[in-house]
Amino acid sequence: MSFDLFKYLTTLGFIYIYGRLILHYGKMFWAYMMNERILWNTKIEKPRILFMGMGLGVMHLAFYSRYTIESDTLIVLAISFLVFLAGFFLSILPWTDKFKNSIQSQKSAGSLKKNKNFNLKISEDQAQKLYHNLMKYDLLNIEKTSLLDFRNVLSKDWDAHNSKIHFNMDGPSSREFYEFLSQTFPKNTMTIKNLFITSDLVLRANGKKYKYNTLKNAHTRTPYSKNNQALNKIFQDLR
Known part of the structure; x- marks a missing residue:
């Protein structure tokens, strides 16, 4: 039985991405089950979920197409792997400090246009x-x-x-x-x-x-x- 390098590398990629998802959102789920307050930062989590969804979609598409296209040529394998890497990159991007800083800076830029005030609606x-x-x-x-x-x-x-x-x-x-x-x-x-x-x-x-x-x-x-x-x-x- 020949060793399938594509399957091995893509499986590692899936384990890494889904592992990060489970560790991150598993803590939130546990806090919810324990009736603790969930620290959900909408400004970051919504874009993060969007990028993760797109990235995982591309990864699964590349994996699926690799084993449904009836061709074992090197160019088909290379294209499938490059598409998988693109999806993997989209999936890890929202976990980087650069991504978080970019999202937060957009909120900061909007704040600077207003008065120097937190505009906190608290009685x-x-x-x-x-x-x-x-x-x-x-x-x-x-x-x-x-x-x-x-x-x-x-x-x-x-x-x-x-x-x-x-x-x-x-x-x-x-x-x-x-x-x-x-x-x-x-x-x-x-x-x-x-x-x-x-x-x-x-x-x-x-x-x-x-x-x-x-x-x-x-x-x-x-x-x-x-x-x-x-x-x-x-x-x-x-x-």
Whole structure:
């Protein structure tokens, strides 16, 4: 029995792509089953699913055509494999940092055209409740952040006040705070970069800025932060 190199390589390709899908969306499914809040970033996940769908479609088409076309010539094999590689490339593209940064930058570009404001649709009562719950779990430096500071930062133009928010949270926890906040109050022009970097309004407890690369790559190092359960309860309480 001859060794089928095409079948071997394409099988590895399918295992890799479907493996990534299972690992990524399996975590979301598990969170759903455990009644935990799902961190679903629509701005990234929708384009990702589109590219994955197109890529896998092309991969399956190439695999199917290889074994239905009654020809074993080298050129047919080469074309089938090149088409498979094109589909494989489409499938891995949405997992790259370049793809995610491109999607996020499009949102940022739209935000820059508007006022220097997060445009966060949150009521005073909701802001007060969020403030007190963050204080309850010691995630906020209350010596440097009053309730008025907290409201000003979230609701007013950046240059209309002198308030700052000082968090008692590391990079991964702060990223999850942003994700929970933007999903609980989806009507906003907030990005992780303008919240923690551009605005210069949200700082660490020591008054220093967060590092953008630390925030951006937090999920690759720790899927869930050490304050994930506390943040989950805080935002569940705002529903």
